[in-house]
Structures are given as structure tokens and as C-alpha cells.
Amino acid sequence: MGKKNKKYCTGNVYHYLRGEAEEVTWSKAVWTSQSIPRHSFHTWLVVQNRIPTRDRLISWGIQVPPICLLCNSADESRDHLYWECNYSFDLWSMVADRCRTNPTRTGRDL
Numbered sequence: 793m794g795k796k797n798k799k800y801c802t803g804n805v806y807h808y809l810r811g812e813a814e815e816v817t818w819s820k821a822v823w824t825s826q827s828i829p830r831h832s833f834h835t836w837l838v839v840q841n842r843i844p845t846r847d848r849l850i851s852w853g854i855q856v857p858p859i860c861l862l863c864n865s866a867d868e869s870r871d872h873l874y875w876e877c878n879y880s881f882d883l884w885s886m887v888a889d890r891c892r893t894n895p896t897r898t899g900r901d902l
Contacts, residue, residue, distance in 0.1 A: 818839055822835045822836050822839065823836075838870060838874065841870050843870055845868050845869050845870055845872075845873055846858050846859075846860070846861075846867070846868035846869075847867060847868060847869040860872060860873065860877055860879075862877055862879040862880055863877050863878055863879040863880075865878075875897050875898070876897075881895065881897065
């Protein structure tokens, strides 16, 4: 970045201030030109474990019951909501059936 430019570029400033960032293996699956930005952002939040599940709300000091709103049988977390909750798996199974694909319970190693 030691070059002087006559033209200001916000992207160059951002990369200079941020420094070197390591490449993640899942970025091309999340950020595609054909994807809906809202869906990509939600997927990014899930991968980063930043969605506001009840376990995170409690860690922020918000008074909510820890139990999963969908199944009422376990504490709500990202892993529970997406891979362990039987109710959400049944919903995903119905969607997968209409898309002619088989749902799996993989993805816990995000």
C-alpha cells in the first residue's frame, strides 16, 4: 500500500486498516452474485455463530427462558436450532422433499 494515488478509494483504505485477513473455505458458498443478500447475510451469521438465539440473548443479560421455542425440549442455541431440534428438522425435511433432495443433520463443525 505504499503507493500514492490521486484518486481516493475507500476499498484500499479499508484493506489497509483491516490488515491481512485469512481466506475462509466457505466464503464462496455464502457470497455469490446470484444469491439474495439477506440470505447470504443470515448464512454468514449462522456460520459465525452470531444469530440471536436464546443462549446468546441470555449471555447479553436479556431475561428470556433458555428453552427452544420450537420443540420445548432443550436449550436453544445455533447448533440445537439447526442440527439437533427435531421440530426444525421436520420442517427442513418437508422443504427438502419439495425440492427433491434429502436433508441431513450435518454442519455442526462450522
